[in-house]
Amino acid sequence: MSSSETRTRGASDLSVSRWQRLKHWTVQHRLESADAVKRLLHNRLSTLVTMLLLAVVLAVPTFMYSLLGNLKQLTPGTDFEPQLALYLSTELKAEELDRFSRSLLLRDDLLSVELISSDVGANEFKSHSELGELMTLLDENPLPAVVLAITRDQDPATMKLLRESMAALPEVDVAELDVEWLERLEVIVGSFSSISFVLALLLSMTVLLVIANTIRTMISSRQEEIEVSLLIGATGAWVRRPFLYAGLLYGFFGALLSLLLVYFSLALVEAPLAELTELYIGRFDLQGPDLSLIMALLMGGTILGWIGAFIAVSRQMGQLHQGSD
């Protein structure tokens, strides 16, 4: 065989067509992801420890966000409806009171209207209050008639506006809204939300560092393989790929494990939390993380894993100078 013939044959062996390359690219990715799983399973203990560490770190913000979801669910409570109390002018006569309360009934923004006349109010006061006896000392009933209304819109801001417009009515002396505790809850939810966000941010960085460090160790234990691969024609991308897969897998399975931890933690706090809520708002079922939170956790974990691995690989590869030894 002449040398030129061999050359041609050698060349055709190497020039794999574009279509074949694409096909092999997908096959290769499949093989390499399988290979990455195999390698992680090979060092079972250290892989498990790393994943558990990631799970704990990821569980903290996820747990916080689950609680936050539960708190938010309280805000527009079904058991509790904030009331608007209108203390009417004492100068109004019975039929005027009646007419006024009827006019309120026609309003769209009020769900229900209850008129409590000053007599009824006085009787209630007598039976419910220690100071009831005082009433007998008075000649006149000093209590105003009250209208208790439940608003259609339970949003605190809208309710406040409504309260103001009611207070401006000539029949109304004072309008009060018992949303104080609602506002307090909102502040609590708000600060809880920002604490959760900051925690999530800090712990995401922890995840990034843990994965970057794990991958860094992985790379140094496979230094020889990387150098040889580069010398026999591997591209930087080819060398990087298994490590990026490893980071991805660490992130995903860390997130999956953290989900278990979150359900476990929620189960732990369920009983004391139920006791607490019983005192204020009655029965309340603790909800697990909702679908969007679960998706965010799994995707976030996976992406963080990939980025962590990418950082580690880029740094290490930079030091390798395309395989010089």
Added chain:
Amino acid sequence: MAAIQFTNVSKRYDSGQEALKSVDFTLESGEMAFLTGHSGAGKSTLLKLLTRVEQPSRGEVWVGDQNLSELSRSEIPHYRRTLGVVYQNHRLLEDRTVYQNIALPLRIAGFNEEDIGRRVRAALDRVGLLESEQKFPQALSSGEQQRIGIARAIVHKPRVLIADEPTGNLDPRLSLDIMNLFEQFNRIGTTVLIATHDVALIKRMRHRVLILDKGRLRHVQ
């Protein structure tokens, strides 16, 4: 046609060390040659220029119709796939079987598994170690390990085969076996360049010899 051509090549490292001085030579396609010289004479540098690990400070290195200085960063891996390189310490991956080691260049080049199996076995057959496929390198003798190293270098049928002290750790009889193996590949048309300091062996082989002396090249037939 020239397989390897050095035109007035000099290499000076950042440290100031002048490893090669105006080196000129041509290796024809299908030729086999030895590169020799004392340690520090510039053998390693010359091989590093060929594998495009280093670049010349002056002059041009051509392999086939490719000027290596004109390779872009992304073209380097593809260029390296046209070479086969054998190392003194064979550089096999200890945690992989013989099969996996030899398959590595094919995986890198994107061959499918079926092709890989066929080619790996053909390469193993050529170096006479077909039965060692599933062994790990450490289970083999040093002579066998080097033959696996050669199988990995030729599995993708490179145009040019380069060896860096391939018999460095072997006794004379095994060394001769290895050299005979290189001759076999040369006989089917592969261009072969072997760096070695084993002068006795070179004399027995009757091929062209390139002698490097303090970075300068002296040709000897």
